[in-house]
Amino acid sequence: MAEAGFRPHPRTQLDDNFASPIRFSLMAALGDGMEFDFPALRDILQCGDSPLSKAIAHLQTAEYVLARKGVVGGRTRTWVRSTKAGRDAFAAHLQALRQIVALGGRQEL
Template sequence: MVSDSAHPRTRLDDNFASPIRFSLMAALVDDVEMDFGTLAHVLQVGDSALSKAISHLQSAGYVFARKGYVGSRPRTWVHSTAVGRKAFAGHVDALRAIVELGSPQP
């Protein structure tokens, strides 16, 4: 059966192709702000991999990182942007649609 509509995979966002970037956005989906150390712990990734993921998503406009200090120690906090949350929701919807296509129809 051929459909006139595009396959849902065409709605996937390549910015979330990396499992670390995908997981990062999932952790920040509810407009939560987390510090770098907490994100590294939650995502179970090293500092370098997390830093690269944040940089990539920040370049796409999907997250914002702000730097500051807690006492004399430097800290970085990261939160998702409205654009990033919308893009991630669209990506997840596309994944769900792909799964539904493969599910047996009643």
């Protein structure tokens, strides 16, 4: 039975879309209004093409990032930026992480 004043553990507020270290790092890299092309993100995140492509696709499905394609020098290039929904979800995820850390060994919520 729930006690008066009971609050669920902050881990229940974590967003599974950021469970992957690459997806988490991708959202952190994109920040407010940042847009990067695929090669720049690959270098920033120090990961391969396939894991980055999968992370972008996952976050696109969640509507947390937008990817646009264009042509530069005759080659197709992809640019990625976060959406407002993605930035808000990432901020809430970070807040939940801060709350978990702040709890430390405390038994009370």
